[in-house]
Amino acid sequence: MDVLNIKNITKYFGTFCALNDISLNVKKGEVISIIGPSGSGKSTLLRCINRIEKITSGSITIDGTAMVENVNGKAKYISEKEVRQLILKTGMVFQHFNLFPHMTALQNVIEAPIKVQKKSREEAVKVAEELLTMVGLGEKMNNYPVQLSGGQKQRAAIARALALNPLLMLFDEPTSALDPEITGAVLNVMRDPAKNNMTMLIATHEMGFAKEVSDRVIFMDNGHIVEEGTPAEIFDNPKSDRLQHFLESIIR
Amino acid sequence: MSEFFSYVIRIWPAMQQGALVSLEIFAVTLILSLPLGLLVALVGLVKFKPVRWLINTYIWIMRGTPLLLQLFFVYFGLPTFGITLNSITSVFVAFALNYAAYFAEIFRAGILSIDKGQYEASQALGMTYSQTMRRIIIPQTVKRIIPPLSNEVITLIKDTSLATYITVPELLHAAKTAVNRDSVTTAYLVAAIIYLFLTLILTVISKKL
Ligand SMILES: Nc1ncnc2c1ncn2[C@@H]1O[C@H](COP(=O)(O)OP(=O)(O)OP(=O)(O)O)[C@@H](O)[C@H]1O
Numbered sequence: 001m002d003v004l005n006i007k008n009i010t011k012y013f014g015t016f017c018a019l020n021d022i023s024l025n026v027k028k029g030e031v032i033s034i035i036g037p038s039g040s041g042k043s044t045l046l047r048c049i050n051r052i053e054k055i056t057s058g059s060i061t062i063d064g065t066a067m068v069e070n071v072n073g074k075a076k077y078i079s080e081k082e083v084r085q086l087i088l089k090t091g092m093v094f095q096h097f098n099l100f101p102h103m104t105a106l107q108n109v110i111e112a113p114i115k116v117q118k119k120s121r122e123e124a125v126k127v128a129e130e131l132l133t134m135v136g137l138g139e140k141m142n143n144y145p146v147q148l149s150g151g152q153k154q155r156a157a158i159a160r161a162l163a164l165n166p167l168l169m170l171f172d173e174p175t176s177a178l179d180p181e182i183t184g185a186v187l188n189v190m191r192d193p194a195k196n197n198m199t200m201l202i203a204t205h206e207m208g209f210a211k212e213v214s215d216r217v218i219f220m221d222n223g224h225i226v227e228e229g230t231p232a233e234i235f236d237n238p239k240s241d242r243l244q245h246f247l248e249s250i251i252r
Numbered sequence: 253m254s255e256f257f258s259y260v261i262r263i264w265p266a267m268q269q270g271a272l273v274s275l276e277i278f279a280v281t282l283i284l285s286l287p288l289g290l291l292v293a294l295v296g297l298v299k300f301k302p303v304r305w306l307i308n309t310y311i312w313i314m315r316g317t318p319l320l321l322q323l324f325f326v327y328f329g330l331p332t333f334g335i336t337l338n339s340i341t342s343v344f345v346a347f348a349l350n351y352a353a354y355f356a357e358i359f360r361a362g363i364l365s366i367d368k369g370q371y372e373a374s375q376a377l378g379m380t381y382s383q384t385m386r387r388i389i390i391p392q393t394v395k396r397i398i399p400p401l402s403n404e405v406i407t408l409i410k411d412t413s414l415a416t417y418i419t420v421p422e423l424l425h426a427a428k429t430a431v432n433r434d435s436v437t438t439a440y441l442v443a444a445i446i447y448l449f450l451t452l453i454l455t456v457i458s459k460k461l
């Protein structure tokens with residue numbers, strides 16, 4: 001069964017069309033990179049999947065449960081409570097980390113498992129310690145975000161998202177706010193779940209990484225999916241002018 | 253000199269009694285207006301326009317007219333509408349409503365200063381709106397609003413003296429009584445020192461937070 005089905009979604013901000021008739025099916029274990037120029041709608045697509053933004057029309061189904069369906073050309077969501085339950089199957093990693101600054105790394109990670117999933121504190125702490133150790137923050141669990149470097153913050157944020165044990169991880173340019181020399185550590189942390197059959201959607205400007213980990217690459221422009229295919233098809237054999245042009249522009 | 257001290261000692265019990273009433277006004281106002289202000293701030297964030305309009309009007313009136321006028325309205329004006337409150341209760345009501353408006357503005361500004369990424373992260377983690385406010389937004393807001401809040405709290409200590417206009421026996425009232433009776437202004441000096449002492453304590457506390 002697909003982890004995610006997106007059918008003909010559009011997203012308007014006022015009169016501006018940020019997503020134009022996007023359809024996408026994601027199978028379990030698939031790693032998909034989303035590339036495209038700035039403003040093409042990559043972030044908006046990810047944000048619509050976990051309902052930070054609400055779509056204007058179309059349907060989104062997560063793990064077989066419809067979150068939003070098209071009713072008379074308009075998007076109709078299931079109840080707020082059901083949406084909250086459903087999006088727990090997705091984990092989001094943001095460009096600017098969005099860690100909670102008044103909580104330590106550990107507290108950041110255990111917050112939702114305890115308060116949302118109602119796990120016991122001991123259990124949540126145990127999982128959090130494992131995850132933080134896995135992302136290389138075993139020694140920094142009790143640091144507050146200001147006491148972490150950018151790369152460490154992002155790794156803590158990845159641990160926080162993984163703590164809810166999601167089916168689908170959404171990464172919105174996880175390394176764009178980081179200095180080039182520390183992106184490697186964050187990308188390494190993402191490689192493990194990718195190899196371990198975690199389903200991932202990654203909006204990224206890291207073409208090397210996209211090429212390496214992706215099963216499929218999606219090229220977006222102007223709110224459309226212009227081209228999609230294997231990394232080899234997209235990077236070595238781009239068909240559309242727009243993709244060719246985009247790839248030329250980023251090689252510099 | 254010793255005459256001065258013996259006079260101060262003589263009026264001290266009355267002054268102390270007045271200071272206690274001032275502190276009572278101060279404490280009751282804070283206990284009522286802080287939660288009320290938070291409530292007003294949170295309700296003021298809803299998207300429903302008429303509610304926001306109502307809240308904004310309330311804040312506008314409370315901040316746009318003198319506190320003394322509001323106090324007069326509660327004490328002398330409300331009986332016209334069949335609501336008669338004694339003087340100290342009038343002070344509590346007027347002060348609580350007035351300070352709640354100021355606090356609401358401070359809370360609102362604090363809440364709005366939190367990055368929207370914090371809401372998005374909370375939402376992505378499945379937290380409800382109330383969990384997000386309680387666990388994520390308000391704790392971060394608290395740190396930012398302590399300086400403006402301290403200013404208001406210090407102002408409140410001084411504002412308690414307005415109650416003297418409706419004959420509440422607070423500190424300034426006690427001083428005035430002594431001055432009128434004894435025809436010396438020493439009691440004002442004593443009152444000033446007590447106010448200074450109280451604001452100093454509050455300033456020190458607010459620096460420690
Ligand atoms: N809240 C919003 N209100 C209005 N317009 C928005 C909003 N969010 C995004 N947009 C617009 O939607 C378009 C797509 O934005 P989006 O952030 O999805 O682009 P992106 O592909 O992620 O770009 P980047 O690579 O720069 O992150 C942009 O033109 C942007 O200006």
Ligand SMILES: [Mg+2]
Pocket residue numbers: 042043044172173203
């Ligand atoms: Mg983006």
